[in-house]
Amino acid sequence: MRSLIPFRILPARRPDPRYGRAEPPLTRRPVIRHDPSPSLWAYRMQRIMLTPYLRALLRVGLPVFVLLFAAGLYIADDARRAGVIQVFTDLRQKFEQRPEFMVALASVEGGSPELSEAVRARLNLNLPQSSFDLDLDAARGRLEALDAVKTAELRVRSGGVLQVLITERQPVLVWRTAEGLTLLDDGGHRVASLIERGDRADLPLIAGEGADLHAAEALEILAAAGPVSSRIRGLIRIGERRWDLALDRGQRIMLPETQPVRALERLLALDHAQNILARDLTAVDLRIAARPTLRLTSYAMNELRRAKGLAIVETEL
Numbered sequence: 001m002r003s004l005i006p007f008r009i010l011p012a013r014r015p016d017p018r019y020g021r022a023e024p025p026l027t028r029r030p031v032i033r034h035d036p037s038p039s040l041w042a043y044r045m046q047r048i049m050l051t052p053y054l055r056a057l058l059r060v061g062l063p064v065f066v067l068l069f070a071a072g073l074y075i076a077d078d079a080r081r082a083g084v085i086q087v088f089t090d091l092r093q094k095f096e097q098r099p100e101f102m103v104a105l106a107s108v109e110g111g112s113p114e115l116s117e118a119v120r121a122r123l124n125l126n127l128p129q130s131s132f133d134l135d136l137d138a139a140r141g142r143l144e145a146l147d148a149v150k151t152a153e154l155r156v157r158s159g160g161v162l163q164v165l166i167t168e169r170q171p172v173l174v175w176r177t178a179e180g181l182t183l184l185d186d187g188g189h190r191v192a193s194l195i196e197r198g199d200r201a202d203l204p205l206i207a208g209e210g211a212d213l214h215a216a217e218a219l220e221i222l223a224a225a226g227p228v229s230s231r232i233r234g235l236i237r238i239g240e241r242r243w244d245l246a247l248d249r250g251q252r253i254m255l256p257e258t259q260p261v262r263a264l265e266r267l268l269a270l271d272h273a274q275n276i277l278a279r280d281l282t283a284v285d286l287r288i289a290a291r292p293t294l295r296l297t298s299y300a301m302n303e304l305r306r307a308k309g310l311a312i313v314e315t316e317l
Contacts, residue, residue: 096132104128104160111166115148119166122146131156147190173215174200176207176234188215208237217260221245224261227268228277242287251277254285263289 038046048054075081095101104127108116122142125134136154143152143164153165171183171191181194183203190212194200206218218235221243225232228247236244243260245253256263263286271277276284280300285293 096130099160101131102128102160103131103134103156103162106162106164108164108166111149111168115146115166115168118146119143119149119152119164123164125162127162128160134162148192150185150189171200171203173218174203174205175212176205177209182212184212184215186215186219188212204232205234206237207234208240210240211235211237214243218243220261221255221264224264225268227272231277247277251281252283254283254287256287256289267292 075084103125106120106123106125106127108119111119122145123139124142125139134156136156140152140154143149143154143166148169149166150169151167155163155165157163169185169189169191172186173184174194174197175182175184176197181197183191183194183200184206185191197205204218204222206212206215211218214237221235222229222232225245231247231249231251233246233248236246238244238254242257243255245255245264247253253264253267267276267284267286276294280297281294282297283295285295
């Protein structure tokens with residue numbers, strides 16, 4: 001909006017007698033004041049400079065760019081770059097080789113003396129060594145690769161001691177295969193080899209292909225066979241499908257593929273009432289739950305035939 005320019009009104013002059021008329025009033029040029037508002041381009045530049053991103057770019061980004069550009073020019077030379085790298089490498093080595101970061105001893109806990117020696121040999125560490133140079137994950141992987149080690153935990157303690165906490169696998173089964181005897185834990189994992197069965201006569205025996213994969217089921221069957229535990233000779237995996245429970249006197253309990261524990265419990269309840277397993281039997285077939293089958297010995301079969309008046313079948317000795 002155009003500003004109003006004030007005019008000053010002057011009083012009229014008195015007439016001059018020399019001329020017989022009045023002089024015209026003196027007039028002054030109007031006073032033009034300066035407009036303080038900026039021009040269009042100045043206004044646009046002020047608005048641009050008020051942008052937060054542009055102000056941050058000029059205040060922070062431009063100095064950073066200058067510093068980076070100068071640093072890039074400095075390290076563009078190979079010799080200067082190698083010198084800078086060497087300085088940082090020396091500083092890192094001096095820091096890592098400080099006495100408080102050096103590991104001088106390894107302490108193995110939680111395992112038997114034989115396992116502790118095997119763990120020390122498997123660690124294969126050249127001590128003393130800086131804790132920054134130790135690859136604890138790789139060392140733990142090497143230790144857990146041992147058959148007798150279930151879990152391993154490594155930590156660096158104060159005083160330069162590497163503490164190794166071992167959880168040892170406990171053997172609960174003896175697995176007989178064509179290659180020999182093997183000790184298994186409750187998960188069917190190999191613990192160690194066994195030379196003679198008599199060395200671990202306290203552990204139950206299992207046999208057959210794939211028996212180690214079903215070690216947990218074997219333990220459940222052995223636990224359910226508590227009333228005849230003194231007569232158990234072992235569990236045999238048949239066709240990698242089911243179990244046979246071998247007893248003394250050459251008797252065998254043929255368990256079904258599904259729910260073998262329940263079938264064994266029913267047989268033991270029947271044996272408690274009628275003392276079936278004490279009779280002259282060679283096998284009890286429980287594979288068909290609705291029709292359990294008893295297999296008699298040759299002598300018992302002949303006695304049964306004699307009682308029924310049938311011909312006796314002679315058996316070869």
